[in-house]
Structure formats: structure tokens, C-alpha cells
Amino acid sequence: MKRSFVPAYYQVAEDLSREIEAGGLRPGDAIPSESQLCARYGISRMTVRQGLNLLGEADYIRSVPGKGSFVSAPRLDRIALEFGEGALGDGRRLEQELLGVDVVSADAEVAERLSLTEAAKVVQFRRLSLLGTKPVAFEQKYLPYAKGRPLVEQEIRYAAFPALVARSCETHLVKVRMTIYAGKASAEATAKLPLDDCGICMVLEQSVLDQDDRVLGWGKTYCSPEEYRLTAESDPFWNRM
Amino acid sequence: MKRSFVPAYYQVAEDLSREIEAGGLRPGDAIPSESQLCARYGISRMTVRQGLNLLGEADYIRSVPGKGSFVSAPRLDRIALEFGEGALGDGRRLEQELLGVDVVSADAEVAERLSLTEAAKVVQFRRLSLLGTKPVAFEQKYLPYAKGRPLVEQEIRYAAFPALVARSCETHLVKVRMTIYAGKASAEATAKLPLDDCGICMVLEQSVLDQDDRVLGWGKTYCSPEEYRLTAESDPFWNRM
DNA sequence: GAGTGGTCTAGACCACGCT
DNA sequence: GCGTGGTCTAGACCACTCA
Numbered sequence: 476m477k478r479s480f481v482p483a484y485y486q487v488a489e490d491l492s493r494e495i496e497a498g499g500l501r502p503g504d505a506i507p508s509e510s511q512l513c514a515r516y517g518i519s520r521m522t523v524r525q526g527l528n529l530l531g532e533a534d535y536i537r538s539v540p541g542k543g544s545f546v547s548a549p550r551l552d553r554i555a556l557e558f559g560e561g562a563l564g565d566g567r568r569l570e571q572e573l574l575g576v577d578v579v580s581a582d583a584e585v586a587e588r589l590s591l592t593e594a595a596k597v598v599q600f601r602r603l604s605l606l607g608t609k610p611v612a613f614e615q616k617y618l619p620y621a622k623g624r625p626l627v628e629q630e631i632r633y634a635a636f637p638a639l640v641a642r643s644c645e646t647h648l649v650k651v652r653m654t655i656y657a658g659k660a661s662a663e664a665t666a667k668l669p670l671d672d673c674g675i676c677m678v679l680e681q682s683v684l685d686q687d688d689r690v691l692g693w694g695k696t697y698c699s700p701e702e703y704r705l706t707a708e709s710d711p712f713w714n715r716m
Numbered sequence: 717m718k719r720s721f722v723p724a725y726y727q728v729a730e731d732l733s734r735e736i737e738a739g740g741l742r743p744g745d746a747i748p749s750e751s752q753l754c755a756r757y758g759i760s761r762m763t764v765r766q767g768l769n770l771l772g773e774a775d776y777i778r779s780v781p782g783k784g785s786f787v788s789a790p791r792l793d794r795i796a797l798e799f800g801e802g803a804l805g806d807g808r809r810l811e812q813e814l815l816g817v818d819v820v821s822a823d824a825e826v827a828e829r830l831s832l833t834e835a836a837k838v839v840q841f842r843r844l845s846l847l848g849t850k851p852v853a854f855e856q857k858y859l860p861y862a863k864g865r866p867l868v869e870q871e872i873r874y875a876a877f878p879a880l881v882a883r884s885c886e887t888h889l890v891k892v893r894m895t896i897y898a899g900k901a902s903a904e905a906t907a908k909l910p911l912d913d914c915g916i917c918m919v920l921e922q923s924v925l926d927q928d929d930r931v932l933g934w935g936k937t938y939c940s941p942e943e944y945r946l947t948a949e950s951d952p953f954w955n956r957m
Numbered sequence: 958g959a960g961t962g963g964t965c966t967a968g969a970c971c972a973c974g975c976t
Numbered sequence: 977g978c979g980t981g982g983t984c985t986a987g988a989c990c991a992c993t994c995a
Contacts, residue, residue, distance in 0.1 A: 482983060496927060498887075508961065519985045521762065524962085532773060540962050541992030551878040551892050552799040556948060637792040637950075646739075651792050656945040657898035657918035673914030677898035686737060704897040707797060709878075723964065749980065760966045765981085781981050782973035 483518045487526030492535055495546055502548040506536060509544075554707040556653075558635070569611070573632040574601040574667075578620050585617050588682065588693040596620035600631055603667060604703075611702040613664040616681075616694030618643060640683040640692040649691060654680040655705070664697035675700055724759050728767030733776055736787055743789040747777060750785075795948040797894075799876070810852070814873040815842040815908075819861050826858050829923065829934040837861035841872055844908060845944075852943040854905040857922075857935030859884060881924040881933035890932060895921040896946070905938035916941055 481489075494500050507515065512523045527544060530536045538544040579599045586593040597617045604612035616636050631639060641649045660674040670676055676697045683692040722730075735741050748756065753764045768785060771777045779785040820840045827834040838858045845853035857877050872880060882890045901915040911917055917938045924933040 484983080510961085519987090521965095521986090522984055525983085527962095528769075538962060539993090541960085541994085543961060551882075551890065552876060554797045554799070554892060554894055556795045556797050558793040558795070635793060641792075649792065651795060651950040653795055653948045654945050655896060655918070655948070657916050657939070657941040659916065673916060675898050675900065675914060675916045677896070677918065698898070700898040704895050707894045707896070709892040725964080751979085760968090762967090762984095763965055766964085768981095779981060780974090782975080782979085784980060 483516060484522050484525035484529070487512060487516060487518075487523055488529040491526070491530060492533070495535055500546050502546050504546045505543045506546065549709070551709050554709050556705055556707040570605040570607075571632055572603040572605055574603055576600040576631055581617070585693070589617060589619055589690055591619060601663075602631075606702055609702065610668050611699045612696055613660075613667045614694065614696045615661075615663070616692060618692040636681060636692060636694065637683045644685070644691050646685050646691070650684045650686075650688075652682045652684060656680075660697045661695075668697060668699050670699065677703065677705075724757060725763050725766035725770070728753060728757060728759075728764055729770040732767075732771060733774070736776055741787050743787050745787045746784045747787065790950070792950050795950050797946055797948040811846040811848075812873055813844040813846060815844055817841040817872060822858070826934070830858060830860055830931055832860060842904075843872075847943055850943065851909050852940045853937055854901075854908045855935065855937045856902075856904070857933060859933040877922060877933060877935065878924045885926070885932050887926050887932070891925045891927075891929075893923045893925060897921075901938045902936075909938060909940050911940065918944065918946075 491500070491506060500506060506527075509520055509523050509527070512526075513520050516523070527536065527538070531538065531544075534547060534549050536544045537547045577599050578596055580594040581589065581591050581597045583593055585591075585597060586595060589595075589597065591597070596619075598620050599615065599617050602614040602616075603610050604614065614636075618640055630642065634642070637649055637651050656678055657675065658678045660668065660670055660676045664670075664676065665674050668676065677700060679696040679698065681692075681694055681696065682690055685691055732741070732747060741747060747768075750761055750764050750768070753767075754761050757764070768777065768779070772779065775788060775790050777785045778788045818840050819837055821835045822830065822832050822838045824834055826832075826838060827836060830836075830838065832838070837860075839861050840856065840858050843855040843857075844851050845855065855877075859881055871883065875883070878890055878892050897919055898916065899919045901909065901911055901917045905911075905917065906915050909917065918941060920937040920939065922933075922935055922937065923931055926932055
């Protein structure tokens with residue numbers, strides 16, 4: 476039963492996924508029962524289940540107790556976005572330039588997003604992303620000011636905002652919520668980025684939350700429309716075996 | 717060993733994830749070995765492994781053969797976007813209005829994206845998304861024209877583009893690649909959407925691919941900046957148990 | 958009642974990392 | 977050599993579905 480170098484459970488998963496991809500099994504169809512697969516491959520049920528588990532994780536099938544396992548239609552309206560390295564889609568890399576870190580008073584918008592009172596002290600930091608020498612994104616982020624929470628410049632320069640917030644708050648489990656829309660650049664963004672007359676740019680609004688959805692940090696990134704495009708793909712990491 | 721109503725493996729996963737969230741186990745730390753967990757819970761190793769598998773899927777831990785299992789730092793630069801229902805973030809729903817389905821000649825851009833020769837026949841369809849009575853997005857999609865591939869109007873009206881393409885091509889396993897950027901609306905989009913003078917809008921460029929990355933369909937959606945914002949979250953579905 | 962998937966056991970052998 | 981995780985077995989009982 477083990478004539479190949481791949482694990483038996485992997486073989487089961489691969490065979491079935493191939494049959495699904497070839498169209499022999501269509502969404503809604505039942506796949507062979509676990510005991511049938513045991514017999515077909517001459518392996519034990521736990522091993523078959525391990526293979527089916529792979530297919531389940533990859534959204535190829537879903538199991539219904541008492542009935543069987545069925546081929547499922549993959550979700551195409553759910554897509555994974557990657558920031559950082561993969562944001563530009565191609566292989567180009569971004570340089571970071573730190574423009575400044577300041578303690579300032581929160582304006583109305585910042586106060587609201589951070590759930591602070593207006594004019595509360597916040598740490599503001601501003602950063603420019605460069606593609607070679609050309610600025611392509613301007614980032615302006617805020618987090619509540621707290622004494623004895625030093626933010627090392629080197630970290631600010633290179634670290635992504637969520638990681639910075641996590642380190643600053645000494646929580647390591649944070650979530651990120653993002654809103655993406657087209658808009659006009661702020662005055663400072665307009666000054667820093669090569670935009671057209673209208674100041675069209677893509678705005679990424681980012682909130683960093685802890686486990687209980689408390690806001691730990693917030694800010695915007697203004698992206699040059701020509702150079703900074705987001706690319707995303709369905710089935711990016713969970714549909715691969 | 718089975719004093720509770722929850723499965724034993726689930727108990728293991730929950731206990732460990734709670735310890736990770738509470739900070740008792742930090743990223744990089746080793747979790748107890750499988751045999752230690754067997755002893756602690758009085759359960760067999762396969763059951764422990766089932767629990768650890770859950771934690772692995774959820775990105776809480778990763779296992780290293782011969783060494784142990786270690787708490788991993790969750791990725792915060794990877795975010796899930798949902799279109800369709802969840803696109804607007806709040807509970808509002810979009811209505812679809814079909815503007816037209818035509819067989820036209822591909823212009824240079826369409827031909828390039830669909831890997832066709834210029835002036836090849838393509839099916840163009842145009843659709844408006846309405847929030848109540850207000851238009852918020854204009855969609856213009858193309859797929860290669862082929863005889864004997866009728867596209868039923870009812871389907872076009874309601875179905876998402878990838879599903880349409882899948883049905884039309886009789887392939888059910890398709891992928892979606894998306895590019896998101898800010899830009900100026902096309903003439904027709906400007907006519908259909910309430911935009912400001914500059915015609916700022918968010919453009920969603922969507923390609924539908926088959927398993928071998930052949931392009932089956934392509935098109936753009938112009939989104940009103942005020943009403944149509946994308947929201948996305950890290951750890952949205954895989955970090956939940 | 959027969960068949961299905963969900964859970965679980967008490968073992969086993971292996972390749973690997975360490976010391 | 978010893979402990980680790982990776983794979984696998986040959987059973988078991990349960991809740992569920994369907995005829």
C-alpha cells in the first residue's frame with residue numbers, strides 16, 4: 476500500500492482533488508464514502524480521514540454527518556490581499572523613509588478613531604514609501620501617547636504599523652481592519668507625492684485592534700494611483716496542497 | 717477523561733489558544749510536547765494531534781519535526797477581502813441593474829487582457845450596482861465570444877462575474893485575480909455615477925482565470941468613492957475556532 | 958437497521974534534531 | 977540514544993440520516 480514516496484493520505488487527497496478539477500466530480504456530488512476509500516486504497520480509516528481533512532481545509536469538500544462528503548463550490552468572492560512585500564504585485568520593493576515622529580494633540584477625526592477625547596495627546600508618525608527614488612505612498616499613523624513607552628526610531632523606520640503597535644502595547648495578538656477607497660489626498664500628501672491636479676489617490680485606512688476590538692492604533696496611507704496598486708487573488712494559500 | 721460535552725481534542729486546542737492569548741505562551745515559545753499533553757489530559761496521542769491540528773490551521777502554532785511545536789506570530793500583512801455581500805462592510809445590500817449585453821469588437825485593452833487579437837468578437841456586459849436608488853458602481857466586463865454559449869439574461873443580472881464565466885465556460889474551478897487602484901472614471905461611468913468634477917473613483921480590475929492561468933474573462937468596476945468602500949480584516953475566518 | 962461521518966484508543970515504525 | 981513530530985493501523989462507540 477505504500478509503493479510511493481508520498482504519504483498515503485496525501486495520495487488520497489491528490490487523487491480526489493484531481494478528479495474534482497478534471498470535472499469527474501462536480502460541486503454537489505458525493506465523494507466515495509470513507510469506508511469505500513479505505514477499501515480502494517487498502518488503508519485504515521484514520522488515514523483516509525487525514526486526506527479528506529486536507530480537502531476540507533482547502534474548501535474542496537465539506538462533510539455532512541450521517542450523509543457523506545460532498546464537493547463544494549469554491550468561494551470566489553473572498554480574496555486575499557497582501558501588504559508589505561506583495562502589495563505591488565510585481566517583484567519591485569519599496570524603501571521606507573521616516574519623515575517624523577511627534578507628540579501632537581488629536582484632532583476630531585483622530586480622537587474619534589482612537590476613542591480618545593479631542594486634544595488628547597497622541598503619537599503621530601509619518602512615513603514615505605519610495606520606489607527607487609520616486610515617492611509612491613504617504614503614511615500617517617496615530618497611537619495613543621503613553622509615558623514610558625519609547626518608540627525606537629529604527630523600529631519605526633522599518634517595521635509595519637501593526638507590528639509597531641503590538642510592540643508598543645506589549646500585546647502580541649492584534650488584528651487589523653482596513654478600509655480602501657478612492658479620495659483626494661490631504662495637503663501634506665499632495666506635497667509629498669507626485670499626484671495629478673485633482674489629487675486623486677487611493678486611501679488605505681487601517682485600524683489595529685486588540686482581541687476585544689479596542690483600537691490601539693489608526694491611520695491612513697495615501698497611495699499614488701499610478702504606481703501603487705493592490706493586487707489580490709482568490710484561493711491564494713488555502714487551496715494549495 | 718470525557719467529563720465535558722466538548723470533544724477532548726477541542727478542549728486541548730481551546731486551552732492552549734487561551735494560554736497563547738493570555739500571554740502565557742509567547743511567539744517562539746515551545747508548547748508542551750504531544751506526549752506531555754497526552755499525559756496531562758489522559759488522552760491518546762491521535763486525539764492530542766487532532767487538537768494541535770486545529771491550532772495549526774488557525775496559525776497559532778507551527779510544528780517542526782524532531783524539535784517540537786512553537787507558537788507563531790500571526791501574519792498581519794495578509795488580509796481577506798470579501799466582495800458581494802460583505803463589500804460595503806455594513807449591512808447594506810446592493811441591487812443590480814443590467815444595462816446591456818452586446819457582442820462587440822475588442823479594443824486594444826480588452827484584446828490584450830483576454831489574449832485575443834484586436835477586433836475579435838467579445839461579449840460585453842454592463843451592470844449598475846444600486847444602493848437603494850443611488851448608483852454606486854458601474855461594471856463593465858468582457859469575455860470571448862463563442863457560438864452556442866448562450867448567456868441567459870436572468871443569470872447575468874444577478875450572478876457574480878466569476879460565476880457567470882465559470883458557467884459559460886463549463887469549468888467550475890476558476891480563480892480570480894483583482895487589481896485595485898484609484899483613477900478617473902471612463903466616460904460612460906461618469907455618466908452613470910454621481911462623481912465629482914474630477915471623476916475620482918476606485919477601480920476594481922478583475923480577471924477570471926482557469927486552473928492553468930488562462931484568462932476566461934476580464935473587466936473593470938468603477939466604484940463611487942463616497943458610497944463604495946472595501947473593508948477587509950486580518951484573521952477573519954482562519955483564526956476562529 | 959444499515960450506512961455515514963465524528964470521536965477516540967493503544968499501540969507501532971520512521972526520520973529527524975539534539976547532545 | 978532519546979525525545980520529537982509524521983505517519984499509520986485495526987479496531988471501537990456514538991449520533992445522525994435515510995429508507
